[in-house]
Amino acid sequence: MELGSDFSDKTDIELIELAKQDSEYFGVVMNRYKEKLFWYIKRISYFSNEDIEDILQEVLISAYRSLNEFDASFKFSSWIYRVTHNKVVDEIRKRKRRKEGSFDELKENDIKMFLSSSIDLEQKVLSDDCYKKARKVIESMPLKYREAIILRFLEEKSYEEIMDILRKSKGSVATLIARGKKILKRELTQIRIDCL
């Protein structure tokens, strides 16, 4: 079986069932999500591309091991995001302990999308200096708030999906998003980003 083969007629759940017998089918499902997961990790961790590839490989193996844990009453995408979230959080903890790692910067478009969650940007074109300042503020936000905003506004996940990814109640998800937006707005006002 080739990864490139066309399995567009098969749903994620059907492929998962087949993957329990042949791991190649799991590759087909992961192929559907590889880009999304790549950008999700990038947005929440700023790890380098090479590091993200390594994490994704671990995600694939770990998810394959836990394939029987997946419950078809949930969306597969939420489950695989959850596995990815756990791996990234573990990796961030490890790196914090070792104080090492290479990091990339958040992309300009992501910064703009992030800011749009809290501030009315309309069609404004932001200056380089403005991007720099905003990037600093976003990157310094606690992960739990930043991740909730990323999932909602950059990954465009529904509240139900975010609940399943973060394993939190709807109220907690709403609080994380609201507090995250508040922190962002406050920090931006404090450093007087007049370019907004």
Added chain:
Amino acid sequence: MKDFIQRGLEEIKKEKIKPIASWKFQVRDFFWWIAFSFSILAGGISISISIFLITELDWGMYQHLGHSFLETFLIMFPHFWFVFLSIFLFISYQNLRHTKKGYHYELILVTVVIVFVSIILSLLFSFTKIDQKLNQIFINKIPGYERIIHTKEHQWSQPEEGLFSGRIIKKEIKNNTTTLILENAKSGVWEIFVKKETLIRGRVKLVEGEQIKIIGKQRNNQNEFEAKEIRPWERRGNHKIKF
């Protein structure tokens, strides 16, 4: 260069990795539900013993001795069981969160439901007097337990505060004064002086073997106590459990 999917699949094949059997996940989920049930049971026990300890005490006595309501409350509140209940509330919420969809429920809703179920269980324990039995088992088996809870025995073993209790082992009548030889579980044998003007409450018979509560005054810092009022040990409707 191979992408992570190819590398991952190769490793799965090389290491002969297989999906973990579903029954292992089912056992794990089952464990969380069992742990959740035990936490609720522990919550029920702590509420029922708290209610038992609170209702056993005579709340009017401390105000009678000049303590404020707040002081009375702080003295008599079952702090130990309150802390125990809070810990198990937290544990049961955490256990529920680990179940498949437990995290969908809001903390406040879960807390209300857990407390409600614990209260229902505590009523059941109270009705079957399991709370009294458990409290007695804890007193007998757990060293130090008795020191951290405020029981009826504590409340009525404070001769310096004018509150005393015990079992009558002998009754003597001399010169219009009745003297009771009383055995108190904490401080041994005492002489209790009952005068004519001593108020003796309805069900008290002053017979050997009877357990009584006494309001009065300690004499000369000795094992002697002057009774102003004598009450039955058990309040109306309370029947002592035998162990």
